[in-house]
Amino acid sequence: MALEKNVLRMNAGDGESSYAKNSRFQKASLLRSSKLLEDSTNEYGINAFPQCFSLADLGCSSGPNSLLAVTTIIANVRALCREKDIPAPEFQVFLNDLPDNDFNTIFKTLKPSYSSSPVNGKGDALGDDCFVAGVPGSFYTRLFPSRSLHFVHSSNSVHWLSQVPVNLEKNGENIFIAKASPPGICEAYSDQYTRDFSTFLRLRSHEITTNGRMVLTFQGRSSADPSDSSCCILYEMLAKSLQDMSKQGFISAADICSFNIPFYSPTTDEVKAIIETEGSFHIEELQSYKNDIEIQATNRDTLCRIMAKQIRAINEPMLIAHFGNTFMDELFEQYAKELNEHLSKERIEHLDIVISLTRKSD
């Protein structure tokens, strides 16, 4: 089943449940990758930057993180040019996400419409020689002309699959790979991921110039077992919460059985193997970081409320498209409780993978 157009996107606007207000963990992983981002731009510019440095952020979403990587890259390039005493290039920045992403909100915060002078922090950071465009579309399709990009960045996006894997009928009331998933489910997910990530690399290889760079940050897993608790627990708890909604009569068990999350967290070995098999990119650097959710807050109640809001901001459009919009408050209240109970017994750890790639010459 291909995903519906309006399903896989973050919650829009800037309200209480919006992604814009609930994306601080994503910000943390973005900030953690900034050193590698800096190294990567610096290496790109060892000889010289082109007259116009063209960069894309894939899966930019809408909110305070949308411009974070872009402003970091641009600041790096400018600093390097100052250091080498050469003129900085112009910048063409493409912010990409699915067509249902809230581009209007991003565009309104970019810069004042009737003046080319920067008047606020964002304007300052981007500057007059930086030209921003929004590009609607899935990064599992071509998005840019051939060999038109010098730098591609994507954070917290390529762990989303192009579609829910096929052959998940036996997954029952699990909504993702789970300890209780029968044989074949893990394979269905990993096959879909291999196809999708290969497609992603192949499409980008057409769009990126020779020696162009790509830095990707996404969720991975440290265990060889895809049903290991560290990578499944958040969705196992969401499945449990949905089952609770079913007991309360909001939905049927059959509704849950036909719902699965189009997400996959690979190991670093899987990622390396796909990149090498696809063959267009050279791996400059591959790093992974363990994120211990427990240590990010001292107060567990507060942490659970924040986490539940984050999971809601990311998954709510998908949930509403499948189950309707009648019990989201109850669902995520239950989710916060499940989370609290779990965290009273054990920590939740997940892995961030960061890779820096160079486009090989043909």
Next chain:
Amino acid sequence: MALEKNVLRMNAGDGESSYAKNSRFQKASLLRSSKLLEDSTNEYGINAFPQCFSLADLGCSSGPNSLLAVTTIIANVRALCREKDIPAPEFQVFLNDLPDNDFNTIFKTLKPSYSSSPVNGKGDALGDDCFVAGVPGSFYTRLFPSRSLHFVHSSNSVHWLSQVPVNLEKNGENIFIAKASPPGICEAYSDQYTRDFSTFLRLRSHEITTNGRMVLTFQGRSSADPSDSSCCILYEMLAKSLQDMSKQGFISAADICSFNIPFYSPTTDEVKAIIETEGSFHIEELQSYKNDIEIQATNRDTLCRIMAKQIRAINEPMLIAHFGNTFMDELFEQYAKELNEHLSKERIEHLDIVISLTRKSD
């Protein structure tokens, strides 16, 4: 007074009062310029098109017209390439409008998000080798990197000024140049237009490649007198309708006195003079067409309702920003009456100017 960010834009969405549903006259003028658009692209391609043909539509708005010029240009280029038996280029299309334009609505209608195959008329028209981006910003600022565009198109947009002209205090309850305007008002408008259109040309000259083309369609006037009825009557009737609202107690006369429309319709001579003085572009063609509004519908009542909706779709955000949102239905009911009365006595004629320009070499 610089225009507020959220004021000069068409009504969003696709509801009853939206620009999307009320832009058939704009479509008519777009269609009329399509021959010149075709000639212009063909001439551009006399030698060969670049590997990626980069085109921008400035003031694309949101609705069925947003992609009309772009699809026309692309179809022309493809037809020419077939005729000459050379491969068609890839296309990079930039749709520009102010940051408050409804880009989300355009993006959602572009093409399916999870397939690169065209599935509807629009997808068909654009095709897989056509990459669309939205560019938020005023065309009175730089929008694109230096020498990055091959073709620029703008329809029904460059008659909008960057701001309400200064020194309009004496214009009283007129909201635009009017027969009753005192001396100095016409000059304030034409000075602002000269500055704005010169700025527009200068900025585009940085962005367009040598020999790159630009086709602009906008409202002009046939009379040397800027207060001639043909170019002022629509806003004179809006002023009258506002005065009626003042009599009914919705607003004060002072509210009307501080409101003026940032619009100007030049003569062809004015346009030529500005282009020649600015100096970056060579005029390939300058055409003008008289639009007789009366003959566009057989039933005057229907015509007046349509016209009032069109004027509302274009001006409502500006009116609401100044007067508030309490009497728009009443205002445009009154406007339709004024229009009906006027059309019972005389026709309304306005002028469309279409120019085709080539960027000179430095």
